């Protein structure tokens with residue numbers, strides 16, 4: 464039997480993707496770093512250049528991080544676009560959507576000195592036009608705000624539905640189920656904003672989850688981009704009764720009849736147990 468695995472032969476992956484680039488990300492990134500985990504942070508470049516803040520319904524003032532701290536803070540994690548100014552996108556023309564996505568991508572690339580591949584939609588808006596604009600702006604994937612509540616990874620890179628928001632009622636059950644699922648390529652993706660860890664008093668619960676991920680030998684921490692690229696490569700693999708052909712540029716991992724095997728980029732392995740020799 465052939466079962467697909469994540470890199471290094473891990474059967475499960477964990478990703479946390481947080482939006483808005485807010486002050487509480489400092490504490491949150493420290494937590495991720497303490498446990499050796501990677502996150503994805505979706506930023507609005509234009510709101511870093513102003514002292515933007517708003518008042519949460521719990522009375523807390525939510526503040527954005529300024530540009531001069533973000534480069535050091537997010538080092539080792541993925542930074543992605545969340546539009547220039549976090550607008551309600553249904554009010555925007557196609558040209559304005561292209562500007563919000565394309566200019567934010569360009570600004571973040573300038574600030575961070577690296578290519579920005581990911582886009583996460585602000586609020587809960589979705590239209591096929593957003594996905595199309597993300598593609599045309601050169602993004603590798605577009606993450607939506609719709610929650611999937613499954614461990615099955617998304618298959619549409621430009622309609623990447625979220626796993627579960629950490630403030631959703633089903634969140635605790637969603638995470639609990641992940642430790643026990645036997646879903647192939649199981650993915651636990653947590654979406655949200657770090658200010659809600661303050662507002663909902665969830666820091667302790669979140670730290671327990673991160674600690675368990677770090678201590679779980681069968682779970683790999685991946686960024687959203689790493690997941691998209693790996694899963695895309697996995698979808699292109701040709702798996703037959705005779706063997707596996709990996710036509711992608713990524714090393715792919717499988718469990719074949721109980722043996723963990725990697726197939727290098729562009730390589731073919733025969734099912735006749737080449738990998739045992």
Ligand SMILES: [Zn+2]
Nearest residue numbers: 482483585586
């Ligand atoms: Zn947002």
